[in-house]
Amino acid sequence: MTGALLDVEDLKVTFAGRGRPVRAVDGVSYSVHPAQTLAVVGESGSGKTVSCRAVMGLLPQTAVTTGSARFAGTQLIGLTDEQLRRHRGADIAMVFQDPTRSLNPTMRVGGQIAEAVRAHRPVSRPQAREQAVDLLRLVRIPLPERRFDEYPHQLSGGMRQRVMIAIALACRPRLLIADEATTALDVTTQAQIMELLLELQAELGMALMLISHDLALAASYADDVIVMYAGRVVEQAPASRLFSRVRMPYTQALLEAIPRLERPAHAPLPVIGGRPPDLSALPAGCPFAPRCRHAADDCRATEPPLAEHEPGHSWACWHPVGGPAGRLAPGNASGGAA
Amino acid sequence: MGRRLLAAVPVLWGVTFLTYVVMDLLPGDTAQILLGINATPAEIRQLSVQLHLNEPFWVRYSIWLGAMFHGSLGTSLQSGQNVTTILGARLPVTAELLLYAFVVSLVLAVGLAVLVARWPNGIMDRFSLVISMMGLSIAPYVLALVLVYLLAVKVHWFPALGYTSPSANLVENIKSLTLPAASLGFPLFAVYTRLLRADIVEQLQREDYIVTARAKGVRPWRILLRHALPNSMFGLITLVGLNLGTLIGATAIIEPIFSLPGAGDILVQSISNHDVPVVEGIVVVFAVVVVVANLLADILYAVLDPRIRYGRVAS
Amino acid sequence: MAASLPDLLATADTARARPPRDRARAGWVLELRLWVPAGFLIVLALACFAWPHIYPVPSPVRGNVLDAGLPPLSPGHIFGTDPVGNDVFSRILYGGQVSFEVGFAVTVIGLAVGGGLGMAAGYWGGAADAIISRVLDVLIAFPALVLALAIAEGLGPSEVHVIWALCVFSIPATGRIARSATLELREQTFMLAARLSGTRGWRVIVRHVIPNIVPQLMTFSLLGFGVIIILEGALSYLGLGIPLPEASWGSMIAQGQQSLTATPDLVLIPSAFLFATVVSLNLVSDALRERWAI
Numbered sequence: 053m054t055g056a057l058l059d060v061e062d063l064k065v066t067f068a069g070r071g072r073p074v075r076a077v078d079g080v081s082y083s084v085h086p087a088q089t090l091a092v093v094g095e096s097g098s099g100k101t102v103s104c105r106a107v108m109g110l111l112p113q114t115a116v117t118t119g120s121a122r123f124a125g126t127q128l129i130g131l132t133d134e135q136l137r138r139h140r141g142a143d144i145a146m147v148f149q150d151p152t153r154s155l156n157p158t159m160r161v162g163g164q165i166a167e168a169v170r171a172h173r174p175v176s177r178p179q180a181r182e183q184a185v186d187l188l189r190l191v192r193i194p195l196p197e198r199r200f201d202e203y204p205h206q207l208s209g210g211m212r213q214r215v216m217i218a219i220a221l222a223c224r225p226r227l228l229i230a231d232e233a234t235t236a237l238d239v240t241t242q243a244q245i246m247e248l249l250l251e252l253q254a255e256l257g258m259a260l261m262l263i264s265h266d267l268a269l270a271a272s273y274a275d276d277v278i279v280m281y282a283g284r285v286v287e288q289a290p291a292s293r294l295f296s297r298v299r300m301p302y303t304q305a306l307l308e309a310i311p312r313l314e315r316p317a318h319a320p321l322p323v324i325g326g327r328p329p330d331l332s333a334l335p336a337g338c339p340f341a342p343r344c345r346h347a348a349d350d351c352r353a354t355e356p357p358l359a360e361h362e363p364g365h366s367w368a369c370w371h372p373v374g375g376p377a378g379r380l381a382p383g384n385a386s387g388g389a390a
Numbered sequence: 391m392g393r394r395l396l397a398a399v400p401v402l403w404g405v406t407f408l409t410y411v412v413m414d415l416l417p418g419d420t421a422q423i424l425l426g427i428n429a430t431p432a433e434i435r436q437l438s439v440q441l442h443l444n445e446p447f448w449v450r451y452s453i454w455l456g457a458m459f460h461g462s463l464g465t466s467l468q469s470g471q472n473v474t475t476i477l478g479a480r481l482p483v484t485a486e487l488l489l490y491a492f493v494v495s496l497v498l499a500v501g502l503a504v505l506v507a508r509w510p511n512g513i514m515d516r517f518s519l520v521i522s523m524m525g526l527s528i529a530p531y532v533l534a535l536v537l538v539y540l541l542a543v544k545v546h547w548f549p550a551l552g553y554t555s556p557s558a559n560l561v562e563n564i565k566s567l568t569l570p571a572a573s574l575g576f577p578l579f580a581v582y583t584r585l586l587r588a589d590i591v592e593q594l595q596r597e598d599y600i601v602t603a604r605a606k607g608v609r610p611w612r613i614l615l616r617h618a619l620p621n622s623m624f625g626l627i628t629l630v631g632l633n634l635g636t637l638i639g640a641t642a643i644i645e646p647i648f649s650l651p652g653a654g655d656i657l658v659q660s661i662s663n664h665d666v667p668v669v670e671g672i673v674v675v676f677a678v679v680v681v682v683a684n685l686l687a688d689i690l691y692a693v694l695d696p697r698i699r700y701g702r703v704a705s
Numbered sequence: 706m707a708a709s710l711p712d713l714l715a716t717a718d719t720a721r722a723r724p725p726r727d728r729a730r731a732g733w734v735l736e737l738r739l740w741v742p743a744g745f746l747i748v749l750a751l752a753c754f755a756w757p758h759i760y761p762v763p764s765p766v767r768g769n770v771l772d773a774g775l776p777p778l779s780p781g782h783i784f785g786t787d788p789v790g791n792d793v794f795s796r797i798l799y800g801g802q803v804s805f806e807v808g809f810a811v812t813v814i815g816l817a818v819g820g821g822l823g824m825a826a827g828y829w830g831g832a833a834d835a836i837i838s839r840v841l842d843v844l845i846a847f848p849a850l851v852l853a854l855a856i857a858e859g860l861g862p863s864e865v866h867v868i869w870a871l872c873v874f875s876i877p878a879t880g881r882i883a884r885s886a887t888l889e890l891r892e893q894t895f896m897l898a899a900r901l902s903g904t905r906g907w908r909v910i911v912r913h914v915i916p917n918i919v920p921q922l923m924t925f926s927l928l929g930f931g932v933i934i935i936l937e938g939a940l941s942y943l944g945l946g947i948p949l950p951e952a953s954w955g956s957m958i959a960q961g962q963q964s965l966t967a968t969p970d971l972v973l974i975p976s977a978f979l980f981a982t983v984v985s986l987n988l989v990s991d992a993l994r995e996r997w998a999i
Contacts, residue, residue, distance in 0.1 A: 110604055112595065133610070141607030148605075153598040158620050158696055167616075168606040203696040219606060404843035412855045527983040529935040531942055532976045535962055543966050635845065642854075643939055647962075658943065661854045673851060 056083035056122075057227055057259050058107070058144075063119035063129075065099070065106045065283075072332040076102040078283035079119075081358075084227060084259050089250075091262040091274035091291070093306070097328045099283035100263045104229050108144055109136040124226070142172040145220035149232040151212035155204040161215050162188070162200030168222035187218040192248060210241035214248070221252065228253070229261040234269070246273055267306050271295050279303045282329045282339035285358055289365040299365070299372035301344045338370070346371045398681045405677040409670055410451055454670065464667035468660070473671040477653065481675065483553060484641050484652035490567050491575035492637070496630075499582035500619075506583075507590040508614055518583060525580020530640050534573035534647045541569060551649040570648045574640055578633065585629055589622035590614070597621070623694060631687035635680045739992035742985035749982065753801035763792035765799040766950040777970055784974055787960060789950070793971070796952035797978055803864060803953045804982065807937045808930045810868045815875030816926060822876070823883025824914055828891065828906070838884070844877035853936070854945055862948040867940055871933055882925050886918040920997045927990035931983035938979055954979050 065077035077099040084090050092100045105111050107121045107128055121128045123143060128136065148154040156164060165187055166180035175183065181200065188196035191214040204212055213233065220228055230249060234242040250273060253260045262274055270277050270291065277294045279287040279302065287300040298304045305324045326343035329335075335342070337352040344351065351370050358368040438444050445453075457464055464473050506515045542550035548569050554562040594600055594614070603613045641654030649655075653672050660668040692698045756762065763782070768790030777785040777793075784793035826837035853870035860866045890896060890913075899909045940946030941955030949956055954975040961971030 108605060110601055137604075137607050137609065139607075140605055146605045148598060148602060150598060154602045156599040156603070156617050156621070158694065159617070167603075167608060167612075171607040171609070203700060205697050206700060216602070219602070222606070400839060401842050404839070408843065409851060412852055523984060523987060527931065527987050528980055529938055529976075529983075531939060532958065532979060535958065535965065535972050536976065539965055539969055539972070643943065657851070658854060661851065669851065 055085060057086050057088075057124060058084040059120075059122040060103070060107065061120040061122075063103055063106060063121060064117070065102050065111065066116045068114045068116070074332045075334070076115075076283055076331060077106065078334075080280070080283070080285050082278050082285065082288065084261060086226065086259055087253070087257055089253065089260045089262065089273060089275045091264065091270035091277045092280060093264055093267055093270050093277060094280035095265055095328055097282075097331065098280040100280050101231055102283075103280075104146070104231060104261065104263060108140055108146060108229075109133065110140075110146075138172070141168055141220075141225065142223045143225055144227045144229065145223075145225040146229045146231060147213070147216050147220050147233045150236045151209060151216050152204070152236075154216060155212060157204055159203075160200070161202050161204060161207065165200075165215065165218050165222060168219045172223045183222070184218070187222060188215070190221065190252070191215070191218045193218075209237055210244065213237060213241075213245055217245075217248065217252070221256070224256060225258060227259045227261065229263065231263045232265070233262075235264070235266070242269075249273075267303075268310050279306070282334060283331060284339070284368065285366075286340070286369070287367045288358070289367075293365050297365070297374070299361075299367040299374070300340075300369050301346050301371075301373055302340045304373050305345075338368075346373070395685065398685065402674075402677055402681060406455075406670060406674055407451075409673045410454070410666070414447060414450075414666075454667070458674070464671070466660075466665055466668045468663045468665045468668070473667050476656070476668060477671055477675060480651060480653045480656055483650055484638075484645070484654055486556070486563075487567055487570055487574070487641065487645070487650065487652060488637060490564075491571040491578065492630075494571065495575035495579035496582060499579050499586060502583050503586035503590060504614060504619060506587050507594065507618070508610065510591050510594075515587075518587065522580040522584040525576045525578075526584070528577065530573045530577060531643050531647060533576055534570065534644055537569045537572055538647075553648075553650045566648075567650075570644050570650060573644055573647075574637065578637065581629065581633070582626060586622060586626050589625050590618050593618040593622050620694065624691065627687050627690050627694075631684040634683045635676075638676050638679070735992065735996060739989060739996065742988035742992070745981065745985045746989065749801060749978075749985075750805055753798045753805060756798055757795065762795040762798065765791055765796040765952045768792060774968070776968070777974070785968075785970060787957070787971060788964065791950070791952075793957075793974060796957060797954070797975060800952040800954040800957060800975065801978065801982075803947055803951070804934045804937060804979075807864060807868055807871065808933045811871045811875050811933045812926050812930050814868070814872050815879040815929065816922060818872070819876035819879030820883040820922060823880035823885075824887045824910055824918070826880070827884040827887025828910055828914060834884075837880070841877040841880045841884075844873060845881070853940060854943070862940075862945050864947055864951075867937055867946045870940065871936055874936065875929055875933065878929065879922065879926070883918060883922060886921050887914055890914055890917055920993075924990045924994045924997075927986050927993070931986040934979065934983060934986075 060083070061081045063077055063080045064075070067074040067076055080099070080103050082090070082092075092104070094100045102111065102115075106115070106117045107123075109128070109131070111117065117129055119129060123139065126139075128139065155161070162181065162184045165184035166177070169175060169180045169183050170177075185196045185200055188199055193199055193211060193214050199207070199211075204215070207215065216233075228249075233249070234245050237245060246269070249260060252258075262270060264270060271294075274291045277287075277289060277291050278285050279294075279300060281302050287294065287298075287303050294303065295307065298307060302324075305322075308322045309324065311321060324343055329339050329342070335352070337350075337355055338344070338347070339355075341347040341351040348371055354370075356368045356370045358366050360366040361372075443450075454464060465471065466473055466476060469476075502518055506512075506518045509515065538550050541547050549562075549566050550569075552566055554566050556563040597618075600613060600617060603617050608617075638654075641652060642657050643654070644650075645652045645655035646658065653675070656668065657672050659665075660672070768786060770790045772782070772786050773788050773790040775782050775786040777783065779785055782792050782794065784797065786792055787796070822837050822841070826834040826841075852873045856866055856870040856873075860869075896909070896913060899913050904912070937946055937953070938955030938958065941953040942959045944956070944959070946955055947953035949960075957975040958972055958979075961968070961973075961975070965972055
């Protein structure tokens with residue numbers, strides 16, 4: 053697709069495991085456009101993190117990546133580590149889940165930011181320091197000059213995450229990937245960090261990819277949403293469309309699992325029965341079939357392809373929710389599950 | 391910190407006490423041994439009185455302990471010399487040997503471990519694993535003999551025996567200590583390399599901050615040297631502290647092989663001679679060194695790890 | 706001496722961090738890495754203990770002076786003879802018996818006494834732990850060499866005395882490992898469950914602690930076995946171990962040292978056996994550690 057900043061096509065990632073290989077990502081395609089916010093949603097093991105790390109080349113050596121991932125026209129898959137290194141941080145940056153473990157405990161916070169700057173730009177130490185302080189200010193950390201000299205353990209969780217964001221933004225990347233960036237934070241801080249990310253996105257005009265298991269988060273902050281399951285994309289739509297006219301039973305189940313105030317008190321939360329699939333031994337047919345309410349024989353026999361059944365809205369299901377005509381908001385649809 | 395110092399005291403006391411007990415339990419008449427076979431009973435008796443050898447155990451121990459607190463380590467039963475003087479002559483030799491072995495093995499170990507961690511499982515890595523396995527498995531005295539045979543007898547690069555003091559001739563001094571230092575140092579080098587390599591590789595593979603560094607676009611060498619290495623030093627520091635006692639003990643075997651006039655050399659002789667003051671003097675010094683070294687290790691931890699230095703202050 | 710027992714605490718972690726390999730290969734290579742050295746040890750032990758009974762060898766101590774100084778591969782003396790006329794090959798076998806006996810005895814005593822003390826200290830904590838730990842600390846800080854030399858010197862050189870002397874090393878070292886392993890274990894929930902169910906202390910230890918720390922203790926003891934053999938060699942080398950004319954690899958090395966230039970094989974042959982044995986022990990320990998993922 054032209055105009056896309058990041059264009060991923062048929063990405064596959066396999067890990068050589070003890071015994072059979074594990075297909076963590078099994079043919080994923082999506083695009084991210086400049087200034088767009090794309091959310092990638094799925095359970096643990098759905099392949100959402102692996103696919104993004106594959107694009108940046110951050111996977112361990114046991115991983116084999118095939119397919120295509122073009123960033124502004126440059127093919128990233130197959131580049132050497134040194135070639136990829138030039139893109140990392142400079143064009144695409146990542147913010148990780150656990151800021152406590154993701155920062156070097158024996159290095160000052162400011163130094164870690166300055167390091168990000170000097171990795172790609174030939175600036176002097178004092179200049180890098182200045183830029184780092186500016187970045188701390190950018191992520192709304194008070195007293196940035198003081199914070200520069202502190203160590204990660206001296207900061208609170210929310211501050212550490214802001215530092216991670218500052219590091220990611222050091223070279224003004226065009227795409228920022230937030231991999232479960234708020235999962236380890238408490239709810240209030242979560243909201244603050246998300247607001248910060250959106251403000252920065254607007255200020256800097258970058259594209260934002262939100263990776264999360266939290267559908268509500270995706271609903272609130274993303275333009276477009278991709279739902280992944282067992283290493284594949286199973287539904288793809290603009291956020292508004294996805295939540296008002298959900299198609300994939302899996303997505304619907306995820307939506308139903310979100311706790312809501314309107315539910316009667318003490319009513320058990322609907323959960324998706326069964327367990328996530330074993331990626332080294334996927335059954336034939338739709339990977340969600342074992343856990344799907346609507347599963348039929350053709351579901352178990354043949355894997356449904358991802359197809360754009362409605363303009364802008366793709367799904368991979370033989371028997372989507374609501375039949376051909378589509379359904380309204382999930383609250384009405386579930387009936388029996390709640 | 392203060393608590394550590396306090397805990398060290400009973401250990402030190404325990405060591406000296408135990409040594410005294412052991413030496414005391416050695417059968418055989420000390421005076422007899424010192425004077426030799428031809429001594430007359432009168433001479434033996436006289437020496438026994440002179441050396442307080444017939445007093446009860448506690449009396450003798452207190453005399454010795456008291457003297458030590460006054461700074462005197464007593465006199466050698468064998469030679470009559472002041473123990474402090476003896477130690478003063480011999481300790482520097484042992485100290486130089488140990489320093490040589492330790493520093494070189496540490497520097498080489500860090501160098502090799504870093505190099506090898508850059509390309510794990512490569513040729514250099516496998517090679518280094520083999521070398522470390524060999525170093526771990528070889529006895530220092532065996533290595534000493536092999537080195538002497540190859541490098542001193544077959545080719546005359548190093549002297550097989552003897553010691554030249556640094557003030558006399560520095561080059562000869564280094565040469566005379568090289569083979570002994572290598573015999574001591576190679577096993578050390580092996581242990582250090584193995585540990586450091588494993589720690590660095592573990593950091594590089596398991597730690598999230600390394601992923602962050604890669605995601606930032608930091609160059610691999612910088613990740614290795616500036617991120618992984620500093621965080622891998624802790625295990626090594628502990629090991630060095632633990633290792634010191636053994637290292638010191640090993641000099642008792644290595645020094646005689648090379649005829650080095652050090653403390654280890656005289657230790658064996660003194661034990662055979664029941665020369666309690668000398669043995670105690672050496673043991674005390676060694677124990678103090680070990681305890682101090684472990685304290686230093688603790689301090690080093692604090693210096694390297696800001697979490698210990700600054701504690702938790704969430705702002 | 707090379708890597709003393711307390712150090713092995715630290716090296717215990719070294720073999721763990723192996724980067725993920727191509728798993729297809731790992732299977733049989735892992736087996737090889739365990740069974741080749743283990744096989745060597747078994748064969749060597751069998752040879753040392755059984756060969757002289759099955760197939761006659763010249764006496765290790767009553768050699769004929771007229772046969773002195775024969776080089777290796779002489780007829781009737783495959784490794785040659787030493788300056789007194791003893792057959793080197795048979796001395797290697799009998800010396801090997803000594804090494805295995807001493808190593809085994811010291812290791813077992815270390816496990817029983819040191820392991821027991823360490824587990825007690827780790828499990829009950831409190832005063833027991835404080836006392837036991839202090840004692841272990843003193844023993845570790847103590848230049849145990851002094852004690853070993855003193856014992857050997859005072860009691861006279863003999864195999865049994867060597868065993869006592871070397872226990873001074875192995876008891877505190879094993880004790881330390883057992884203690885820290887027990888401490889780690891104590892934190893786990895199943896231990897709490899066992900105690901809550903009313904099981905009394907000793908039974909908990911026997912039923913739960915011991916089976917779980919056995920792997921760690923075993924791999925550690927294998928490394929320790931090698932160190933003990935080297936130390937026994939050192940004591941014998943100094944003349945304070947197995948008394949001449951009995952055979953011990955250490956004393957053979959000492960003897961050979963005197964004619965190092967002329968007949969290096971007298972040093973090299975026992976050294977090679979010593980080295981090979983210790984390497985095999987270390988390799989087996991590493992392989993087990995990898996297999997049990999300790």
